[in-house]
Amino acid sequence: xxxxxxxxxxxxxxxxxxxxxxxxxxxxxxxxxxxxxxxxxxxxxxxxxxxxxxxxxxxxxxxxxxxxxxxxxxxxxxxxxxxxxxxxxxxxxxxxxxxxxxxxxxxxxxxxxxxxxxxxxxxxxxxxxxxxxxxxxxxxxxxxxxxxxxxxxxxxxxxxxxxxxxxxxxxxxxxxxxxxxxxxxxxxxxxxxxxxxxxxxxxxxxxxxxxxxxxxxxxxxxxxxxxxxxxxx
Ligand code: ADP
Ligand code: MG
Numbered sequence: 561x562x563x564x565x566x567x568x569x570x571x572x573x574x575x576x577x578x579x580x581x582x583x584x585x586x587x588x589x590x591x592x593x594x595x596x597x598x599x600x601x602x603x604x605x606x607x608x609x610x611x612x613x614x615x616x617x618x619x620x621x622x623x624x625x626x627x628x629x630x631x632x633x634x635x636x637x638x639x640x641x642x643x644x645x646x647x648x649x650x651x652x653x654x655x656x657x658x659x660x661x662x663x664x665x666x667x668x669x670x671x672x673x674x675x676x677x678x679x680x681x682x683x684x685x686x687x688x689x690x691x692x693x694x695x696x697x698x699x700x701x702x703x704x705x706x707x708x709x710x711x712x713x714x715x716x717x718x719x720x721x722x723x724x725x726x727x728x729x730x731x732x733x734x735x736x737x738x739x740x741x742x743x744x745x746x747x748x749x750x751x752x753x754x755x756x757x758x759x760x761x762x763x764x765x766x767x768x769x770x771x772x773x774x775x776x777x778x779x780x781x782x783x784x785x786x787x788x789x790x791x792x793x
Pocket of ligand 1: 604
């Protein structure tokens with residue numbers, strides 16, 4: 561699914577204090593693209609991800625997904641859009657502690673009519689032999705791969721990842737990124753990854769650098785874009 565963000569502003573008001581988290585963002589993301597949003601802490605990365613994914617409202621501006629203006633959706637329509645079309649991964653894995661790997665992924669599958677099988681997805685993220693383990697029996701990297709499997713099993717059109725390697729050491733983080741890159745290549749899922757980890761930029765089609773609520777710079781990885789022939793969908 562393609563995304564078009566136009567003149568988006570987000571201001572948080574806390575008592576007397578106003579925080580201009582987004583100061584006028586314009587951005588297009590193509591179907592099948594893997595975009596990385598980089599920037600220092602407090603630059604507005606999570607806010608941008610949250611407004612694009614409908615987790616939070618904009619103060620001004622519009623967001624279109626496949627030419628549908630989601631910023632005009634009501635709560636009910638937005639909830640069903642999020643549930644059916646979007647996947648989410650966070651820094652904390654948010655797994656249910658009393659469920660096995662397989663069962664945690666089953667939770668993700670529950671509401672969807674996805675053609676993907678839980679076992680296929682577990683193979684794809686390298687957790688075939690971990691499927692009967694509980695979260696406490698696994699490493700952080702393995703737990704994050706469970707959360708990826710849970711998000712991906714419904715075959716989301718867009719996968720949103722906020723600091724997916726934030727709790728992992730460098731090598732484990734790289735393995736998790738490789739899993740995301742493979743999913744992007746094999747399923748064609750549009751993926752947006754927010755991070756302040758600069759090492760992540762090698763897997764991106766485009767890197768969006770943010771600073772103080774604005775887009776500072778966009779760097780396109782031409783070789784990857786040409787090879788993938790991403791479309792505007
Ligand atoms: P990043 O993800 O790049 O670290 P955020 O998008 O979380 O940045 O935050 C951008 C700015 O908005 C920061 O100044 C932050 O303190 C502020 N902010 C974020 N969420 C809220 C909120 N719910 N209420 C008030 N201020 C917020
Ligand atoms: Mg953040």
